[in-house]
Amino acid sequence: MKKLVRGGTVVTATEMFDADVLVEDEQIAWVGRSEDAEADEVIDASGCFVLPGLIDNHTHLSMPFGGTVTADDFDTGTAAAAAGGTTCIVDFALQTDGSLLKGLETWKANAEGRAHVDYAFHLAVSEASPEAIREIPRAVEEGVSTFKLFMAYKGALMVDDLEMLNVFEAMAETGALPMVHAENGDAIVFLQERAAAAGELAPRFHATTRPPEVEAEATSRAIRLATWAGSPLFVVHVSCEPAVAEIQRARDAGLPIYGETCIQYLALTVEDLAREGFEGAKFVCSPPLREAYNHDVLWSALRQQALQIVSTDHCPFNYETQKSLGRDDFRLIPNGLPTIESRLAVMYEYGVRGGKITMPELVRMVSTAPAQLFGLAPSKGAIAAGADADLVVFDPSVETTISAATHKMNVDYNPFEGHAVHGEPRVVLARGDVVFRDGDVVSSPGRGRYVARDCVSLGS
Ligand code: URP
Ligand code: ZN
Ligand code: ZN
Numbered sequence: 001m002k003k004l005v006r007g008g009t010v011v012t013a014t015e016m017f018d019a020d021v022l023v024e025d026e027q028i029a030w031v032g033r034s035e036d037a038e039a040d041e042v043i044d045a046s047g048c049f050v051l052p053g054l055i056d057n058h059t060h061l062s063m064p065f066g067g068t069v070t071a072d073d074f075d076t077g078t079a080a081a082a083a084g085g086t087t088c089i090v091d092f093a094l095q096t097d098g099s100l101l102k103g104l105e106t107w108k109a110n111a112e113g114r115a116h117v118d119y120a121f122h123l124a125v126s127e128a129s130p131e132a133i134r135e136i137p138r139a140v141e142e143g144v145s146t147f148k149l150f151m152a153y154k155g156a157l158m159v160d161d162l163e164m165l166n167v168f169e170a171m172a173e174t175g176a177l178p179m180v181h182a183e184n185g186d187a188i189v190f191l192q193e194r195a196a197a198a199g200e201l202a203p204r205f206h207a208t209t210r211p212p213e214v215e216a217e218a219t220s221r222a223i224r225l226a227t228w229a230g231s232p233l234f235v236v237h238v239s240c241e242p243a244v245a246e247i248q249r250a251r252d253a254g255l256p257i258y259g260e261t262c263i264q265y266l267a268l269t270v271e272d273l274a275r276e277g278f279e280g281a282k283f284v285c286s287p288p289l290r291e292a293y294n295h296d297v298l299w300s301a302l303r304q305q306a307l308q309i310v311s312t313d314h315c316p317f318n319y320e321t322q323k324s325l326g327r328d329d330f331r332l333i334p335n336g337l338p339t340i341e342s343r344l345a346v347m348y349e350y351g352v353r354g355g356k357i358t359m360p361e362l363v364r365m366v367s368t369a370p371a372q373l374f375g376l377a378p379s380k381g382a383i384a385a386g387a388d389a390d391l392v393v394f395d396p397s398v399e400t401t402i403s404a405a406t407h408k409m410n411v412d413y414n415p416f417e418g419h420a421v422h423g424e425p426r427v428v429l430a431r432g433d434v435v436f437r438d439g440d441v442v443s444s445p446g447r448g449r450y451v452a453r454d455c456v457s458l459g460s
Contacts, residue, residue, distance in 0.1 A: 001025055001040050003432065005391060008045025010383055011359045012052070013368035021050060023389040030385050043427050043434075045393045051344075051363055052383050053117075053390030053430060055370040058236060058260065058311035059340060062110045063090050066334030067325060071316040075445040076410035077340060081117055082441055083408045084341035086119040087390035087430040088451065090370075092148060094157075095126045100135040104142060108450060114440065115448030117430050118390075120376070122146040122179065126156070128163035136170045143452025145176050145375045145399025148236065151218045152183035152210075152286060153438035161225060168229035175455035178226060179234040182223075182243065183210060183287055190238035192331055203280030206330045207288035209271050215287050216242035223250045223257055232256035232458040234373065237313050239265045239287040241297040250304045254379040256459040258373060260309035261298045263346040264289060264337050268415060281323040282413050284333045287312065295420055299356040308369040310347060314340035316411040338411040342402055344394065349421040375453035389432040396423040410440060 005021040010031060022037055024031040061077040063070045067205070072080065074091075081089055093107035100123050111119050123144050125132060136147070149164055150157040159167075164180075171178045191209040193199070219235055223246060226233035235247060238259045250257040258328040264285060269292045283289055301307045315336025317323050326333030347366060351357040357365070371381025379388045402416040428436035435443035 003041045003043060004039035005045050005050055008048045008393060009211040010050045011244050011363050012383055013364035014360055016359055026389060028385055028389050031383055047397060048426055049394045051392040051394055052239045052367045052381055053392055054085045054344060054366045055088045055376060055456040056081060056086045056312050057370045057374050058313045058338060059089045059091045059092040060315040067426045068322045068334055071318050071411045072409055074111040077283045078116040079441045080341040080408040080450055082428050082435040085344040085374045085392040085425045085428055089120055090374055092124050093121045094124045098127055098129060100132050100139050104139060104144060113446040114434055116443045116445060117448045118451050119448055120451040120453050122148050124148040125167055128159055130166050133166055133170050137174055140174050140176055145453045145455040146179055147176055148179040150181045152181055152188055154185040154189050158185040164225050165229055168226045168231040172230040177234055178231055179236050180222040182215055182222050182235055184214045184240055187214050201329045203284055203330050204274040206284050207273050210288050212240040212242045215240055216246055219243045219246040227255055235259035237262050237287060238307055240290045240294045244297055244301045244306060251306055259307045260311050261307055262311055262313045263343050266295055266298055267346050267350050278327055281333050282319055282415055284335055285337045286335045302365055303357060308373060310365045312339040312343050316409055316424055318411055319413045338409045338416045341407050341409055342416050345421040345423060348423045349353050353422060373456060375456045385429060389429055391429040392425050393427040394423055395426045400424055
């Protein structure tokens with residue numbers, strides 16, 4: 001089966017040029033121009049950018065968290081991903097009953113038969129017992145090459161420094177990449193107890209009890225611990241200037257430290273958390289949303305590649321039935337935002353149209369860099385002969401307003417509600433299949449495949 005994506009402007013991580021893309025079955029056959037190319041289907045890309053499918057390396061589907069379970073499963077979550085131009089996700093499987101391998105098995109079962117787009121897994125280590133550490137090489141063999149440690153969420157997912165060191169050492173030995181949620185969990189409990197004693201229980205106190213220094217301290221500590229153990233490190237959802245400064249300093253010293261931010265930290269602020277009544281609960285995520293000046297700091301860090309990736313940290317909870325668990329106490333509001341569908345729109349509107357980044361930089365941050373850092377390249381993250389035919393035909397002329405009334409995510413609100421944006425996918429192809437066309441997800445649950453990932457050599 002041949003499909004010709006005709007008449008668009010192809011955007012890669014380094015350049016833009018007018019070209020057609022011929023897709024043969026699951027792969028790209030060639031990129032170029034040919035008057036007499038034959039195809040079973042021609043996809044009109046005139047007036048559009050043709051991008052490599054986005055990769056979202058930070059999602060939480062069907063994840064038990066904060067006393068409830070995230071609202072999107074692998075069907076609804078990956079359908080929403082496809083609608084937003086994302087053709088591959090890397091989701092976080094949680095250690096289950098003390099076992100990493102059981103966690104992987106559980107998450108594979110969650111995804112099997114449901115996913116619309118390809119998926120891979122990181123493993124979150126919440127209890128770094130000797131038994132769990134011994135499972136790491138086996139998990140790597142199974143295609144999990146990245147392991148996340150939470151330095152926050154005390155009493156739930158948080159690990160201590162000794163556990164971190166043991167995991168970092170195992171990473172150095174296996175070639176896997178550790179990832180950290182960098183916030184000092186003990187400091188947060190200390191600040192939360194003080195806030196509660198003062199009766200400060202509204203959603204806005206989520207931010208005051210997780211100030212930027214709490215993130216910066218943990219970032220700096222994680223960098224040191226990883227360095228002592230001889231391991232590279234990836235810092236997830238970096239939100240603020242002092243945390244960026246820690247990463248920049250390490251990179252300036254030649255250390256293999258990498259990081260991402262997420263669209264919410266580029267387009268929303270702590271003012272959203274302070275909205276009237278309980279509305280702020282819609283914006284409770286960790287690290288918290290920050291003051292607006294951090295947007296420029298993050299764009300600049302991305303441009304300079306102190307941070308390499310923009311992901312979503314999609315972690316959806318319904319406002320009425322789940323965020324409401326914390327109506328009387330912000331500490332009980334499940335942490336996380338529904339964002340998987342809006343990344344391209346937000347990046348194009350605030351990044352490219354806002355004059356912060358170019359189109360190739362956008363492609364680098366949302367597709368090529370995640371493919372390279374997370375072991376999905378060269379199949380994914382590129383428009384080149386032989387790569388998977390994961391393509392987004394993106395029409396920049398369309399003007400829309402983001403809204404829960406029209407989104408595909410299985411959640412009752414959208415944190416970007418009312419944001420007027422330009423551009424939306426016209427057609428999305430995933431391994432050669434049209435999965436989204438003219439506003440509708442047209443794939444079936446179960447077409448997405450598990451992708452086993454190799455370790456990437458990032459130095460130490
Ligand atoms: O608030 C957030 N970020 N929820 C998802 C879990 C995590 O920390 O990544
Ligand atoms: Zn996290
Ligand atoms: Zn997350």
